[in-house]
Amino acid sequence: MQNITFENISIPGHVEFENKLYRHYHYPKMLSMYDSNFIEFKVVPSLFEFKEAAIYLREFHLKKGQTHVKFYFPDNEKLNEKLINYLKEADYEYGYNELYAIHPNDFPIVDKHPYVEIKEVTSENLDLFLQLQYEQDLKFGEEFAKEKVGLHKQHFKDPSVLQLMAFYKGAPAGSVDIFIRENTVEIDSLNVLVDHQRKGIGGRLQQYVMERFPSKMVILVADGDDTPREMYRKQNYTYLGFKYEIQKIYQE
Template sequence: MKQITFEDIYTLGKVVVENDQYRHFHYPEMLTRYDSNFIEFTNLPYLPEFKEAENYLREYHLKKGQKHVKFYFPANKKPTTELITYLTNIGYEMGFVELYAIQPKYFPTLRNNPDIDIQVVIDKNLETLLNLEYQHDLKLFGSEYAVQKTELIKRKFEDKDILQLLAFYKGDPAGYVDIIISNETAEIDGLTVDENFRNKGIGSKLQEFVMETFPEKLVILIADGEDTAREMYKKQNYQYHGFKYEAQKIYQD
């Protein structure tokens, strides 16, 4: 198996500043997408170094009308106690993500379920995907984000390295996922099942479709380190490849 690291994960955004301490990613097409507008530390910062980067990013985002700051810390390194205390005291949300990978041949065999239909997104069902994602994003993130996300989905649709999938349950649109394709990997990104259709095996069927479509590639994904989905991935024979801490703060003005 290829040695997978977080460098193999696709990042939507361009590096606008890079130095010995960090890389600054920015995506002007969608300023409200926090995972595209952030600083990623290449070395674990001490508190004074973090504060300097924090001030820089806050000022940069203010000029762009952005109300958040977000930071990723180096893979497999936990921030210092001093830094965690500082972040917690001034209102940051902290968490961590985990990296998983699987060779498709090791994915469990699923029973046939005629109620679930997985489709590749093409011209005739693109509008269905747009409507499903819009309603999901509107509920969770608000109208501004949902509208901007619609344009992002259209850009992804035109990208030959991204495969979009739709899941239907008894004919109703029920879930979706993006597959980011590289020479050696197929990355599962943004796998979502509508809350009205959960616990029916739809997420597993979406994954199975990926395994069958890319049997020679290594399938990779990022999981929230505090989410129950990671337990599902372990049961499905995904292998753990590391963690990465993150911190985010949203300002009200």
Template sequence: MKKITFEDIYTIGNIVFENTLYKHIHYPEMLNRYDSNFIQFKHLPTLDEFKDTEDYLREFHFRRNQRHVKFYFPESEKPDENEMNYLKKQGYEVGYLELYTIQPNQFPRVENSSDILIQPVTVDNFEAYLKLRFEQDLEFGKNFATQKIDLNKRQFNNPAIMQIIASYKGKPAGAVDVIMTEKTAEIDSLDVNEFLRKKGIGSRLQYFVMKKFWDKTVLLVADGEDTPREMYQKQNYQYGGFKYEVQKIYKEQAL
């Protein structure tokens, strides 16, 4: 099988413009979802190229009342020192993502627990899933959480996406979405109620995915500066590369 790269990661959004330098992704259904409204550079831009692209995206977003700009740099390439200094001076948040893959039979065995129940989302438990996701998404604001409801409904009707919910002692406690292709299963939006963490719910959700998609390569993307990546490493996920991301949120709609 070919090497898994960030090109294999599922993106919610549409290419609205593309040239030799970048691809512009836009998602009008959720204008404030930063991961769906961004520019992906094809190769490292010079500082002047970045500034020109920055002006283009800022103006594009300004016309649509979007208060952010976001850029992804090419996989396994880091902006040079001049660009990093510019980004920090301009108030950008600078971070990086890490790609991990695993063959399901390499995932550590997880013992059953009578307190934890893992189920695919169906019409019978869909409302419980929506309520749980809404509560999780409130971290990013009520407007975002409300818009995310429609996205979750669209994904429920997408045959290439499986939504999975975990219950702890009968109450919704966590969830994960899985994006399926012929050869891969991508773990996305894995989240557990903050008051129920460290009870094995996250591991049970992943183990369910491993058993369900035993014949596929499982992949996920982790924040390179977040602690969950350490958990993935202990669970035998294999590191597959990094990608830098930068974003800036404007307090006012001014160019």
């Protein structure tokens, strides 16, 4: 398997600032998207270094009207006990992501349910796709959902992004974004509506990707605390590593 790391994962936004310790990513078009406005440490910081970085990011975000701070730590690096204790005392939310990859030939065959159909998003069904995404994004707040519409439209115009919708008996049932690179395709935002879960729709969306890009490695990131990661393991994805993340949301 080629050398695939978290560096292969797409990040909306740009590097606002960089030094020897970290990169600061910023996405002015979506200030409410935490995963695009954060600091990524190159090495595990000391407690002093973390506090300095946190002050910098908090002040930067305050100027932009942002109420959060978020940090990612280096791939496959555990945090020291002193830093962990501080993060707990300071009320940071603490979690980790896992990176997976699979060659399409290794993906298990999915039974094709007659009621399930997968379609690529085109100008003809774009409005339906945007409405589906908006309704799903509302759980993160109306501001986020509205801003995300702009990102979906941007992705629609980008030839390196493929948007897919799943239909069950003709009604929208799920979706996924595919980021196309030279040697990989990334599955992102795989979503199946609650009423249509356990019908094999997630598997069908993935199967479409495998058939559409048979020569590329398929990669994705899973939340280390969520159940989908167990599904990916059963589907023959290979676990490649982990990355810790923390965030804090301020009330003011």
